[in-house]
Amino acid sequence: MSQATFRIWRSKPGGENGGFIDYTTEISEGMVVLDAVHKIQAEQAQDLACRWNCKAGKCGSCSAEINGTPRLMCMSRLNSLDLTQPVTVEPMRTFPAIKDLVTDVSWNFRVKKGLKKFAPRKPDAPDGTWRMAQKDVDRVQEFRKCIECFLCQDVCHVLRDHEKHDAFIGPRFLTYTAALEMHPLDTADRLPDLKNQNGIGYCNITKCCTKVCPEHIHITDNAIIPLKERVVDRFYDPVMRLLRVFQG
Amino acid sequence: MQVIPVTAVRRGFGTTSRRDTWWAAPLAVFVGLSAFVVYATWAAFQGAHYTYGPYLSPFYSPEIFGDSPHAWFGPKPAAWPALLPFSPALLILPFPGLFRFTCYYYRGAYYKSFWADPPSCAVGEPRKSYWGEHSFPLILQNAHRFFMWVALVFIALLAYDVWLAMWFPDPATGGTVFGIGIGTLILGVNVVLLACYTWGCHVLRHLVGGRRDDQSQCGMAYACVSGLNGRHQLFAWCSLFSVMSSDLYVRLCSMGILTDLRLF
Ligand code: SF4
Ligand code: SF4
Ligand code: FES
Ligand code: FES
Numbered sequence: 001m002s003q004a005t006f007r008i009w010r011s012k013p014g015g016e017n018g019g020f021i022d023y024t025t026e027i028s029e030g031m032v033v034l035d036a037v038h039k040i041q042a043e044q045a046q047d048l049a050c051r052w053n054c055k056a057g058k059c060g061s062c063s064a065e066i067n068g069t070p071r072l073m074c075m076s077r078l079n080s081l082d083l084t085q086p087v088t089v090e091p092m093r094t095f096p097a098i099k100d101l102v103t104d105v106s107w108n109f110r111v112k113k114g115l116k117k118f119a120p121r122k123p124d125a126p127d128g129t130w131r132m133a134q135k136d137v138d139r140v141q142e143f144r145k146c147i148e149c150f151l152c153q154d155v156c157h158v159l160r161d162h163e164k165h166d167a168f169i170g171p172r173f174l175t176y177t178a179a180l181e182m183h184p185l186d187t188a189d190r191l192p193d194l195k196n197q198n199g200i201g202y203c204n205i206t207k208c209c210t211k212v213c214p215e216h217i218h219i220t221d222n223a224i225i226p227l228k229e230r231v232v233d234r235f236y237d238p239v240m241r242l243l244r245v246f247q248g
Numbered sequence: 249m250q251v252i253p254v255t256a257v258r259r260g261f262g263t264t265s266r267r268d269t270w271w272a273a274p275l276a277v278f279v280g281l282s283a284f285v286v287y288a289t290w291a292a293f294q295g296a297h298y299t300y301g302p303y304l305s306p307f308y309s310p311e312i313f314g315d316s317p318h319a320w321f322g323p324k325p326a327a328w329p330a331l332l333p334f335s336p337a338l339l340i341l342p343f344p345g346l347f348r349f350t351c352y353y354y355r356g357a358y359y360k361s362f363w364a365d366p367p368s369c370a371v372g373e374p375r376k377s378y379w380g381e382h383s384f385p386l387i388l389q390n391a392h393r394f395f396m397w398v399a400l401v402f403i404a405l406l407a408y409d410v411w412l413a414m415w416f417p418d419p420a421t422g423g424t425v426f427g428i429g430i431g432t433l434i435l436g437v438n439v440v441l442l443a444c445y446t447w448g449c450h451v452l453r454h455l456v457g458g459r460r461d462d463q464s465q466c467g468m469a470y471a472c473v474s475g476l477n478g479r480h481q482l483f484a485w486c487s488l489f490s491v492m493s494s495d496l497y498v499r500l501c502s503m504g505i506l507t508d509l510r511l512f
Contacts, residue, residue, distance in 0.1 A: 205355055220356070
């Protein structure tokens with residue numbers, strides 16, 4: 001067995017500001033960062049708080065920043081990290097800290113509540129069901145892989161550095177909106193919201209969200225830019241406006 | 249267990265816990281784009297050595313006014329103000345230039361490399377204020393769609409140049425004869441790369457099907473454009489490099505530094 005050192009962020013009781021503490025622990029083949037954190041919790045720091053659930057990259061609970069990069073702790077294998085130096089493990093920096101590695105991500109749930117819900121057209125068949133081509137829903141399937149880990153929200157500089165939480169819903173909810181807006185059955189119109197209160201214009205397509213998404217959703221290319229183009233069609237393109245006048 | 253000093257939450261220019269070479273990619277973009285802009289500006293102001301035999305440098309095509317046989321309407325108009333610098337490239341380069349400047353890929357890349365917004369992912373920024381593309385001036389980037397139309401026309405014109413680059417002057421008859429030179433191949437590869445870049449544009453993807461929710465009604469076009477779009481970054485760089493190399497090749501041949509080989 002070999003050893004590795006983990007430089008873990010610990011908050012002070014009751015306060016947000018904490019500091020890093022180094023823990024050295026035995027590691028074995030196949031371990032992920034979450035295993036190491038659990039081992040440290042069991043052997044050296046029983047009061048170390050971390051959130052987790054599935055250990056399979058599917059519940060989206062164990063989001064953290066490992067060596068400065070937003071990642072899922074349960075999907076970060078130790079053999080992919082440089083263990084000659086301490087591995088830093090910090091909570092997501094975009095959200096308020098609760099304790100140690102646990103952050104308060106409830107802002108995300110509040111944002112979601114404010115978004116227009118799925119509004120399907122009238123059922124196609126008398127039994128209340130719909131018919132649609134597989135090809136039509138293929139595009140939105142990608143967005144439905146989201147596990148709401150909020151790593152994309154964490155890394156997005158509009159939230160992280162510019163704290164535009166009131167004006168911008170972040171990549172997770174632009175993806176969510178894309179899943180509804182591009183759904184073949186949906187009838188709601190989300191473009192005015194996207195332009196105004198959802199602040200799609202704040203995204204400067206620098207693609208950090210896409211880089212960190214553990215589900216490999218092409219957030220920027222497949223969700224945000226296509227939505228931006230729809231917003232341009234509606235609000236900024238004089239030619240399209242003219243065409244709409246003629247089409248009535 | 250060792251306690252190390254308390255650090256406040258990381259904010260401020262360049263602060264990050266990242267240990268990898270996060271600055272390498274933005275730096276490479278900075279160097280690559282700067283080199284291109286410097287070379288293209290220099291080449292555009294030269295106004296000479298842009299043709300060689302049947303070849304025309306892509307920086308100078310279409311040559312609307314100019315002294316070479318490729319010019320559509322003959323030499324520079326007499327009414328051209330003497331104080332204004334003239335070169336056939338200056339008349340047309342703003343269009344592909346603005347097409348690239350407003351391209352979604354390049355925007356994301358130069359916001360990082362030239363404006364540090366952000367310098368790299370999860371790395372602190374130098375400025376607090378931020379408007380993004382939400383308001384003036386960057387909201388004007390939405391004009392990308394108009395430049396795309398011009399860029400599509402340019403692909404057709406450059407493809408025609410490749411056709412012309414297959415007809416070499418024949419001293420025996422005084423006419424032209426079919427042939428392929430290294431220059432023809434370079435111009436050919438260039439137009440293919442430019443087409444792969446332009447046809448993978450997000451605006452085109454929106455236009456050919458992205459704007460609709462019923463993808464099953466859009467035919468193959470959406471799938472094709474999406475395929476190219478997935479490699480948009482790759483083609484953005486390859487075509488940038490090829491357009492620069494094509495100009496350099498024609499220039500060096502015309503200056504007598506390189507000899508163009510005729511394959512047949
Ligand atoms: S691409 Fe847009 S949404 Fe994604 S991280 Fe960058 S600014 Fe945020
Ligand atoms: S889009 Fe990806 S990164 Fe963002 S919350 Fe969903 S799974 Fe996580
Ligand atoms: S524990 Fe569920 S995603 Fe990591
Ligand atoms: S998005 Fe890059 S060329 Fe249009």
